[in-house]
Amino acid sequence: xxxxxxxxxxxxxxxxxxxYGLFVDGDFxxxxxxxxxxxVNPATEEVLAEVVAAGPRDVDRAVAAARAAHETRWSTLxxxxxxxxxxxxxxxxxxxxxxxxxxxxxxxxxxIRESRDVDLxxxxxxxxxxxxxxxxxxxxxxxxxxxxxxxxxQVIPWNFPLLMLAWKLAPALACGNTVVLKPAETTPLxxxxxxxxxxxxxxxxxVVNIVTGAGETGRTLVEHxxxxxxxxxGSTEVGRQIARSVAGTTKKVTLELGxxxxxxxxxxxPLDQAIEGIVNGIFFNQGHVCCAGSRLLVQESIADDLLxxxxxxxxxxxxxxxLDKNTDVGAINSSEQLQRIRLLSDIGEQEGAExxxxxxxxxxxxFWFPPTVFTGVTQAHRIAREEVFGPVLSVxxxxxxxxxxxxxxxxxxxxxxxxxxxxGSRILWMAQRLRAGVVWANTFNRFDPSSPFGGYKESGYGxxxxxxxxxxxxxx
Amino acid sequence: MSETxxxxxxxxRKTYKLYIGGAFPRSESGRSYEVRSARDGxxxxxxxxxxxxxxxxxxxxxxxxxxxWSGATAYNRGQILYRVAEMLEGRRxxxxxxxxxxxxxxxxxxxxxxxxxxxxxxxxxxxxxxIAQVRGSSNPVAGPxxxxxxxxxxxxxxxxxxxxxxxxxxxxxVAPAIVGGNTCxxxxxxxxxxxxxxxxxxxxxSDLPGGVVxxxxxxxxxxxxxxASHMDVNAIDLCGIEAPALATELEAAAAxxxxxxxxPPAGDEPDWFAEPGLGRMLSFLETKTVWHPVGx
Numbered sequence: 001x002x003x004x005x006x007x008x009x010x011x012x013x014x015x016x017x018x019x020y021g022l023f024v025d026g027d028f029x030x031x032x033x034x035x036x037x038x039x040v041n042p043a044t045e046e047v048l049a050e051v052v053a054a055g056p057r058d059v060d061r062a063v064a065a066a067r068a069a070h071e072t073r074w075s076t077l078x079x080x081x082x083x084x085x086x087x088x089x090x091x092x093x094x095x096x097x098x099x100x101x102x103x104x105x106x107x108x109x110x111x112i113r114e115s116r117d118v119d120l121x122x123x124x125x126x127x128x129x130x131x132x133x134x135x136x137x138x139x140x141x142x143x144x145x146x147x148x149x150x151x152x153x154q155v156i157p158w159n160f161p162l163l164m165l166a167w168k169l170a171p172a173l174a175c176g177n178t179v180v181l182k183p184a185e186t187t188p189l190x191x192x193x194x195x196x197x198x199x200x201x202x203x204x205x206x207v208v209n210i211v212t213g214a215g216e217t218g219r220t221l222v223e224h225x226x227x228x229x230x231x232x233x234g235s236t237e238v239g240r241q242i243a244r245s246v247a248g249t250t251k252k253v254t255l256e257l258g259x260x261x262x263x264x265x266x267x268x269x270p271l272d273q274a275i276e277g278i279v280n281g282i283f284f285n286q287g288h289v290c291c292a293g294s295r296l297l298v299q300e301s302i303a304d305d306l307l308x309x310x311x312x313x314x315x316x317x318x319x320x321x322x323l324d325k326n327t328d329v330g331a332i333n334s335s336e337q338l339q340r341i342r343l344l345s346d347i348g349e350q351e352g353a354e355x356x357x358x359x360x361x362x363x364x365x366x367f368w369f370p371p372t373v374f375t376g377v378t379q380a381h382r383i384a385r386e387e388v389f390g391p392v393l394s395v396x397x398x399x400x401x402x403x404x405x406x407x408x409x410x411x412x413x414x415x416x417x418x419x420x421x422x423x424g425s426r427i428l429w430m431a432q433r434l435r436a437g438v439v440w441a442n443t444f445n446r447f448d449p450s451s452p453f454g455g456y457k458e459s460g461y462g463x464x465x466x467x468x469x470x471x472x473x474x475x476x
Numbered sequence: 477m478s479e480t481x482x483x484x485x486x487x488x489r490k491t492y493k494l495y496i497g498g499a500f501p502r503s504e505s506g507r508s509y510e511v512r513s514a515r516d517g518x519x520x521x522x523x524x525x526x527x528x529x530x531x532x533x534x535x536x537x538x539x540x541x542x543x544x545w546s547g548a549t550a551y552n553r554g555q556i557l558y559r560v561a562e563m564l565e566g567r568r569x570x571x572x573x574x575x576x577x578x579x580x581x582x583x584x585x586x587x588x589x590x591x592x593x594x595x596x597x598x599x600x601x602x603x604x605x606x607i608a609q610v611r612g613s614s615n616p617v618a619g620p621x622x623x624x625x626x627x628x629x630x631x632x633x634x635x636x637x638x639x640x641x642x643x644x645x646x647x648x649x650v651a652p653a654i655v656g657g658n659t660c661x662x663x664x665x666x667x668x669x670x671x672x673x674x675x676x677x678x679x680x681x682s683d684l685p686g687g688v689v690x691x692x693x694x695x696x697x698x699x700x701x702x703x704a705s706h707m708d709v710n711a712i713d714l715c716g717i718e719a720p721a722l723a724t725e726l727e728a729a730a731a732x733x734x735x736x737x738x739x740p741p742a743g744d745e746p747d748w749f750a751e752p753g754l755g756r757m758l759s760f761l762e763t764k765t766v767w768h769p770v771g772x
Contacts, residue, residue, distance in 0.1 A: 243731030244731040248720065248728075443621065451765055456762050467613060
């Protein structure tokens, strides 16, 4: 392995305030009944800022602001004007892209290379894409004049904080809804920076409201009688609770939940590309990806060769400072998540799977877990069934295509799947049979605002992205 | 020798049973319930009173049929749905009489209902190979990838059929569920189950593979909770649940495995004569997106 000199991105570009309020009705306000908590840099455990865990009265206030904005301004604004606001947001995100990328890496722990090259470009692209829909909804196939739902309550996860915000806000606003959004407890800072962007764009007050907090704030928002729509991205367990809590209401719901994706590699696959795809599939973003390819299904005849090559490749991954431009693997987002990854990995060993971790040095402070591969995994093992949400790959083998399909689909989840083979007809055959919302063939973890994304089975329902993504925010 | 008059011929009555996996079993519980005419109150039949076990058997049959039905070509599914319309047309008079008795409506109205039910099958038959073009897409992603989205069936769908419209309502919830490749288990109108069972005879003779449609007569309030909480059911249509408290309970139970839930209509049953639109079909379709690199 080559030695690289550190190449840190400067953090002087970001200006983190010591303390943030809630963003309600166009202004940062102090909480009425919320309490303050601290958000930390997971790579150093340094306290970054104090933010508010919004209480019920705070959520009330935000919902009321969103309702008023919906009725008095946003829903009556012509689509072409809404479009221009969204284009403005897209442009300001592009202008402040470097700053937002650094802030994202500091608060989340992901490598700057990823926040800079993946998250931020996609955030801007998402706003740009949906901006164009705002004045063309009548052509989207939902009738001549589809109406917005009203106020959307949106709860997003910590793995792609700003990108998930964009996935939620852009289609909601394009369709004429107003929003109360709750970012994840551990990654509130880029959402709060986005609140400033809304101010810079002169977005009418109350159209976007951001209430920070943990699960309790999210529950208060989702169960609030004043919202018409719930959009949630997060764990299947919380998704279930939300589905239960909206029973008997008229709230429309979309849920993007967990996954346990199979990445299926056939013996004729282009091996070098497949190795890169496997690495990208599970070690991208420290494996904190709902659609991560966490189960590698490799055809038995090439399993040994592939694993040797995979381990060689993993040994070259650089783990460390997220702000270093050479870093491949950043910090685990929180101590709680690290505990869960450790627990499931220990269980993997106890259940008889063989554990191998890339030989990399872990920093002394912060939350870290090395890229890890389990071999000798069976379908009954917990590491093959449960979402680890970390840099942990479970390897299983198969002999025939039918067996690959059977094993790939043997999960309550159905978010994504991967197929690697040079044979075109086999790709399409597999793609038809894999019960998953996204199938990546000879690639993995690709995202685009025009491409619908969402799960089958217990990975949730509804689609985000593309024309399909409009449906979640229209009264159809 | 005095002239003896032929005694009036005694009709051969039909035994109304369940329809599960293409067969007509009695309820495993051995139970039945009396069905009377909504028009004049006379006895019509003892219908099978389906049990939890029957519901589970029906789900097993539906799951077993899913691979074949969802894997059939859209053209083939369309032809079979059209064949259902043909068979129904051939039995038009029988259905008119049964619907008239079951729903307590006059023969003219019953004719309209049966005609609309036949036409509904024809309407949905045509959708089988068009919905993918209307709802699918090729997605212009910013990169060297071919990316497309197609609708796919969600799996096994549980349906609580409308309680008043015993034939047209039933057809209007079953046809949109199966046209896209789903298989289903439907709980029929509790007090008017007979047209549903006669419909199952039509389905059984229309080349529809056994298990694609399974019909349970009985009490929705008794059977629906087992379907709502069944872990091998992917979606549930609560159309025929009239009590809001029960609808809420079923929706909450359905959350356990994130079933796709179609809530009951607000207020009265919808006007089943109106053109249905795409809503019911789309409630049971997933969107699958496939990516592949473009290169040499």
